């Protein structure tokens with residue numbers, strides 16, 4: 001942390017800043033510049049908040065030198081985080097495809113979908129047993145029986161399962177049945193839930209809140225990492241803007257920005273972002289070209305009968321074509337990177 005003193009600040013102002021820093025058990029070092037005096041603070045093991053110093057008399061501003069996330073920051077690890085799952089691996093090249101229905105609606109619907117997801121060459125199966133819906137009157141999911149159906153689909157197809165926990169109370173139950181526990185956009189700021197997710201053995205699939213910044217998302221990931229769970233996957237799923245042509249606005253520029261800031265794998269969900277099935281393939285392709293480690297896609301064997309998000313569910317044939325296309329794009333993107341290196 002660098003604390004920049006105002007021009008014309010007094011000796012007492014400087015002494016007050018120094019005293020506060022020392023009182024916190026930290027070391028202040030005074031750097032007398034030609035135009036400004038700067039107090040460099042060292043010795044902290046957790047990030048300091050600039051606001052703590054900025055209200056002191058004589059202080060112009062305080063600037064954090066290290067990032068506010070200790071574990072999630074790219075500098076925290078030498079290599080990218082990779083997560084082995086089923087027959088595949090998340091991170092470290094290639095594209096990991098998670099596909100499935102919005103919700104588990106019945107055993108028949110889910111098993112049919114699981115088979116087509118497997119046949120399309122996807123890597124994992126998604127499907128909500130607990131659904132966080134905007135309306136309390138909308139389908140809320142099958143709960144525990146939905147989780148049991150997902151486990152049956154894994155038994156039959158061998159596909160690992162990604163499914164959402166919607167609150168602290170369902171977290172352990174979901175963790176018992178799922179391979180990856182999803183924390184959705186609405187719970188990205190549920191800090192008690194994030195801390196508890198940090199004590200699970202499962203990787204956590206953390207979706208960006210619809211009004212969250214990159215820093216908000218990484219600080220949420222930080223809760224999980226700091227509680228001891230090192231396996232967090234981040235997912236961009238669209239944010240709220242003034243645009244009305246799309247369900248949300250897919251902020252693809254966060255992909256390279258996250259890649260710069262963190263070692264964690266980055267996914268994109270173009271289904272919830274766009275809200276229309278025909279817009280999903282072009283945006284999934286763009287996500288992989290932009291460097292995403294994976295995509296999450298909604299698909300339904302008969303979308304017109306779907307109990308939620310039918311409009312954005314890919315048709316089975318669309319999924320098959322898209323998975324093949326995404327593999328090609330990932331291969332080209334990898335070759336390009338190699339060539340540049």
Ligand code: PEP
Pocket residue numbers: 102128132164183184185186207237269272
């Ligand atoms: C979902 O993936 O099922 C979901 C509800 O997504 P989000 O949290 O991004 O809205």
Ligand code: MN
Pocket residue numbers: 102103272298308309
């Ligand atoms: Mn959905």
